[in-house]
Amino acid sequence: MDYGTIQGIITIVVMLTFVGIFAWAYSGRRKNQFDEAANLVFSDDEKSKDSGEHK
Structure with a gap:
């Protein structure tokens, strides 16, 4: 196998x-x-709104 064949397979x-x-x-x-x-x-936004946290 030469280099060209290996390149073709890859x-x-x-x-x-x-x-x-x-x-x-x-x-x-x-x-x-x-x-x-x-x-x-x-x-994540829904969870923080439900728990009353504000960023």
Whole structure:
């Protein structure tokens, strides 16, 4: 195996990894978890309002 072949294999592995992460992130099964994670920023504000704390 020469250096060009190794670079080609690494390129394919990285591309497949990227496509896998992309598919995982945009799959319908993950939507609820990502929506919940997106709203975590606001949950801290709600807790401080409920306890009467002011920043």
